[in-house]
Amino acid sequence: MIISRLISIILRLLQxxxxxIVTGIIGDYISYTNQAGVSPGDRFVYTIVIAAFSLLTxxxxxxxxxxxxxxxxxxxxxxxxxxxxxxLVVDFIAPMNCEWGWSWxxxxxxxxxxxxxxxxxCLAFIxxxxxxxxMSAILALWxxxxxxxxxxxxxxxxxxx
Numbered sequence: 001m002i003i004s005r006l007i008s009i010i011l012r013l014l015q016x017x018x019x020x021i022v023t024g025i026i027g028d029y030i031s032y033t034n035q036a037g038v039s040p041g042d043r044f045v046y047t048i049v050i051a052a053f054s055l056l057t058x059x060x061x062x063x064x065x066x067x068x069x070x071x072x073x074x075x076x077x078x079x080x081x082x083x084x085x086x087x088l089v090v091d092f093i094a095p096m097n098c099e100w101g102w103s104w105x106x107x108x109x110x111x112x113x114x115x116x117x118x119x120x121x122c123l124a125f126i127x128x129x130x131x132x133x134x135m136s137a138i139l140a141l142w143x144x145x146x147x148x149x150x151x152x153x154x155x156x157x158x159x160x161x
Contacts, residue, residue: 015136023052051129075140
């Protein structure tokens with residue numbers, strides 16, 4: 001049980017860190033578009049809301065109590081929400097042509113769009129956050145399955161008539 005709690009705390013810390021990074025990148029973009037007088041788009045509002053809820057939830061579940069290991073429906077819900085966010089941001093980045101190319105002199109180059117690295121980092125951390133939430137859900141399912149039936153169950157050698 002100690003190992004599962006330790007793994008749970010590590011996963012919650014990773015969820016917290018990746019959500020904070022995504023919040024920073026998307027928040028900077030929303031601030032920039034706000035200063036330019038342009039609407040940032042619904043996909044970014046959705047992503048920053050999911051990141052904010054993810055920050056709050058991972059902070060609450062970071063406290064090591066038994067219920068934090070049994071909330072696999074919530075973990076799986078956040079996995080789905082992050083995957084949707086991933087798809088929305090990929091749909092935004094796709095027209096930018098952010099691709100690595102090959103130069104015959106042996107060097108890699110990136111397309112001329114200067115925002116490609118930032119959006120690729122955002123995508124990477126959105127995907128990592130989704131995977132951390134999925135791993136938390138799998139860990140919680142394993143803990144629930146492993147401890148199922150232990151509470152109040154008498155073993156045959158401990159039965160008292």
